[in-house]
Amino acid sequence: MTPRPTTPQATDQKTSAVKTLPHNYDRAALARFEVFLFASVATVLVTRGYLAAMGYPQIGGGGLHVAHVLWGGLLMAVAIVMTAITEGSRIRARASLIGGIGFGLFIDEVGKFVTSDVNYFYQPAIAIMYVVFVLFYLIAREIVIRRGMNDRHRLAIGARALSDLALGQLDKVHYHHALRVLDGIQDPELADLAGSIKTGLHSHTPTGDGVESRLTNWRNSVSTRLDAVLGHRIVRRIVLALFIVEALGSIATAVIALFTKVEIVAEDVSDLVVLLSTATSTILVILGVWFLFRNRYLRALRLLRASIVISLLVTQVYLFTQDQFGALTGFVLSLFMLAVLRVTIRTEEAAAEAATDRSLEVRH
Incomplete structure (x- = not known):
């Protein structure tokens, strides 16, 4: 079962919650x-x-x-x-x-x-x-x-x-x-x-x-x-589970490549960009899953969102030059996962804001 904080305060540090309030930017x-x-x-x-x-x-x-x-x-x-x-x-x-x-x-x-x-x-x-x-x-x-x-x-x-x-x-x-x-x-x-x-x-x-x-x-x-x-518990858990599987798969691939000394060759600029963007997305996914299991839910969601944004703006575009029409499948999946993350983040930010408001009311 995917880790999940039990209270809004557990989404992150109180100071981090304040920074996510919608008052700070348009x-x-x-x-x-x-x-x-x-x-x-x-x-x-x-x-x-x-x-x-x-x-x-x-x-x-x-x-x-x-x-x-x-x-x-x-x-x-x-x-x-x-x-x-x-x-x-x-x-x-x-x-x-x-x-x-x-x-x-x-x-x-x-x-x-x-x-x-x-x-x-x-x-x-x-x-x-x-x-x-x-x-x-x-x-x-x-x-x-x-x-x-x-x-x-x-x-x-x-x-x-x-x-x-x-x-x-x-x-x-x-x-x-x-x-x-x-x-x-x-x-x-x-x-x-x-x-x-x-x-x-x-x-x-x-x-x-x-x-x-x-x-x-x-x-x-x-x-x-x-x-x-998109914000349903089952949908959210499926998406987070996909990230967890991706993180575990990436770690396993890296370990196998390390011990078998697999040589990675980029034949052209397109291959190099796909390799670098994929590596960046993978690192963000692994960090996101790490924070997820440490109950830093909001921070984990933002890291996972960043990995999807990189995939959409960089990896998918370059993969399209190699796979043409087949790249649409990856794009649609990435877009769906981004939509789920955005709804979930919005919900968590609202919960953090409500918790902060209650805290201020208690202080006054």
Whole structure:
């Protein structure tokens, strides 16, 4: 049976729990960026898999060829226009998805634009895409987390929540998150404005008759059911068991390779990157399982999540150059495991936050 702490406090040290509170950075912004990035990676994989399966067909005739980079540009333009002419956080989330698909179609044809013979199959093109995806992830995540949130940023988040409430797009999770963020404002000059926004959040309730409200209610219903499935104890234990098996298998493989002196050879850059990224993911999995058995549940989950992110952003992309359409199986499995981990981490962070709040109430 997978180790599991019996109380929220056991998820990690109290100081670590405080650092995970959603007050410290804009989680919605980071979530939108991750949707954009993973949609881009998925689009590259699906596009190359489809083209390989269909024998690389061409759209057009009579000397014309409609490259999918054009569809990518069109989708990115649609995403930009959506955010320019409409209101609401829900639109920004949809624009992140559409823009990510568009960027994936765009970057997939980078080989054509860095070679004189317009070579779609240019081998280093995968390396270029890898560098772009990884730099995007590292830089954007660092900016969102490290910049934190000042009082005016908190005020803006609250104001956006009030706008979403008026549009019928605000769900309970973001509603309570906005109130917690507003409670963190310390500048006395902004206290009155923050109070007015909180009053609006408490007093105004949309009719629920609008299209956006119905779409939000439907999305919330689907999201709640999906989270319930992904966060179910059995599903969580299956995923953690897979990680444990992977860790044990990796250790056994390393021991066998050590005693049999197996020589590992990387024939090209793609093999080398797959080897290094796989080794990094394996180390993170082993560390995650180690912390799991030491009842450092939240830290273990974050390490396991990091291993999946590396697999999605690096290993799967490079494996696709070798396995083509077959790489989709590994990508879908990794995406499923990441979704389970994200739901579980969110639940644990909420439990840690609730425990911290209770502790503060007792002290006062």
